Each structure stands twice: as structure tokens, then as C-alpha cells.
Amino acid sequence: MTYLVFLSLGIAEGFFMQTKEVTTYIINWLKSYAEQSAMNGFVVGVSGGIDSALTSTLCASTGMPVVVVSMPIHQEPKQLNRASNHITWLLQNFSNVTDYTIDLTQSFDALEHSLPDDITDELTMANTRARMRMTALYAFAGNKKMLVAGTGNKVEDFGVGFYTKYGDGGVDISPIADLLKSEVRLCAEALGVQQEILDAKPTDGLWGDDRSDEDQLGATYPELEWAMEFNGEETELTSRQQEVLSIYRKLNRANQHKMNPIPICMIPEELKD
Numbered sequence: 001m002t003y004l005v006f007l008s009l010g011i012a013e014g015f016f017m018q019t020k021e022v023t024t025y026i027i028n029w030l031k032s033y034a035e036q037s038a039m040n041g042f043v044v045g046v047s048g049g050i051d052s053a054l055t056s057t058l059c060a061s062t063g064m065p066v067v068v069v070s071m072p073i074h075q076e077p078k079q080l081n082r083a084s085n086h087i088t089w090l091l092q093n094f095s096n097v098t099d100y101t102i103d104l105t106q107s108f109d110a111l112e113h114s115l116p117d118d119i120t121d122e123l124t125m126a127n128t129r130a131r132m133r134m135t136a137l138y139a140f141a142g143n144k145k146m147l148v149a150g151t152g153n154k155v156e157d158f159g160v161g162f163y164t165k166y167g168d169g170g171v172d173i174s175p176i177a178d179l180l181k182s183e184v185r186l187c188a189e190a191l192g193v194q195q196e197i198l199d200a201k202p203t204d205g206l207w208g209d210d211r212s213d214e215d216q217l218g219a220t221y222p223e224l225e226w227a228m229e230f231n232g233e234e235t236e237l238t239s240r241q242q243e244v245l246s247i248y249r250k251l252n253r254a255n256q257h258k259m260n261p262i263p264i265c266m267i268p269e270e271l272k273d
Contacts, residue, residue, distance in 0.1 A: 048082030130167025161255020
């Protein structure tokens with residue numbers, strides 16, 4: 001199937017994707033990787049957003065055992081409801097899916113109260129939520145000999161670094177990390193993900209309110225996709241295009257520490273003799 005997507009920057013940018021073939025490719029890749037790794041299946045954290053909905057559906061489509069986990073921490077009700085509805089949909093359509101809801105609110109509160117007040121700022125604790133969820137997912141993965149499947153898309157993982165290091169960035173495999181956000185939507189729609197998830201504003205769900213990714217980033221995903229692939233003449237851009245390009249480049253620079261391998265201090269051989 002062929003799709004044309006228009007970006008909201010005053011420029012029509014099209015791309016074509018064979019959605020059925022792409023989803024089949026990812027499903028086969030997931031199954032092959034798990035089998036080669038001698039692992040039993042996949043663990044996926046489900047947030048109520050489109051990325052985790054697509055990832056969990058792709059994993060379930062392999063036919064291998066899949067554990068989906070909802071991990072609310074002072075969660076905004078609409079996000080929690082979408083996660084619950086998606087899990088119900090998975091259970092109705094895939095017999096290989098098992099679900100858990102692990103309320104981490106009390107654990108999060110206990111940790112926050114044990115830390116010094118001067119380091120429990122809003123951003124620090126938002127990232128702490130993501131790291132607690134990662135720990136919970138690996139508890140399931142270790143016990144059941146499964147792989148933690150990441151839910152990051154290409155813009156988040158390789159464009160603006162919009163994820164928490166050792167939080168939602170702590171995974172074993174990344175099945176949708178080569179898909180732009182608009183491509184994620186096309187694949188999710190093709191696989192029958194519920195309309196309420198397709199229509200929901202993207203959010204990382206780390207704040208206990210309904211703030212969106214756009215609120216935090218200052219640009220929409222279509223705008224960031226455009227900036228990620230822009231290589232034209234900057235003098236011909238509109239003021240909004242220039243602003244988006246600046247936002248993208250600033251975030252990309254600031255988050256290289258997430259996207260690059262961990263620096264290793266290589267000791268000269270003569271110092272080891």
C-alpha cells in the first residue's frame with residue numbers, strides 16, 4: 001500500500017512505504033533474533049501511546065510468548081485507560097499475550113522521599129520514573145528469559161534523543177527505531193491498533209499530567225522529521241522552518257551523550273607495562 005504524508009511546515013514532503021511488507025519484515029526479524037538468542041519471547045511496557053502499541057502488537061504477531069506490562073506512577077487517567085484498552089485488545093486477538101499491571105506509585109514515592117529535597121526536581125524525578133519502569137521490565141525479562149523490546153522511534157532515538165538514558169532507552173532490541181513517527185502511525189493503523197491511540201497526542205507519560213511531547217520539544221513530530229532530513233538552502237526557509245531546524249539541532253547536540261556509545265578511557269599500552 002502506498003501512502004503520502006504531508007508535513008506541517010508549508011512544504012509537502014511525501015514518502016512511500018509498503019506498510020504490510022514493513023510490518024512483516026519486523027515481525028520476522030523479531031522472531032529470528034529471539035530464536036537465535038535462545039530467548040523465550042518478549043517483554044513490552046505499554047503506556048497507552050502509539051509506539052508501545054505498535055511494538056507490543058508486532059511482538060505478539062510473532063506467535064512467541066509476550067508479556068505486556070502497564071506500570072502507572074501517578075498516571076494521568078486517559079493514558080492509563082488507553083493502555084488498559086490496548087492490553088484488552090491484545091488479549092482478545094493474541095493467545096500468546098500475558099498481561100500485568102504493576103502500580104509503582106508507592107515505590108516511586110518512597111524513593112523520592114528518601115532522596116535529599118534539593119535533587120528531587122521535576123525533570124530528575126520524571127527520568128527516575130522511566131528508570132524504575134525499566135527495572136520492573138527487566139525483572140520480568142530475567143525471570144522468564146525474555147527480551148525487553150524497546151518502543152523508541154527513529155526521531156526519538158537518533159534525532160532528538162527524546163528518551164531517558166537507562167530508562168526507556170534501556171532495552172535489548174529496538175524493533176521500530178528505524179521508523180519515523182509518521183511511519184509508526186501507518187504501521188499501527190495497518191495492524192488494527194485502536195483509533196483512540198492513533199488519535200492521541202504523543203506523550204512520554206512521565207509527569208503525572210497530560211503534557212504532550214510537542215509541549216516539551218517545541219515542535220511536532222512531522223516538523224522534526226522534516227528537520228532530521230533537511231539538507232537544502234537555509235536562506236529559503238520560512239521563519240517557522242528556521243525555528244524548527246534550530247530546535248532540532250539544539251536537541252540533537254545536547255543529547256549526543258545518549259545516542260553515542262559510552263566513552264571509554266583507553267589507557268596507552270606503555271602505561272600498562
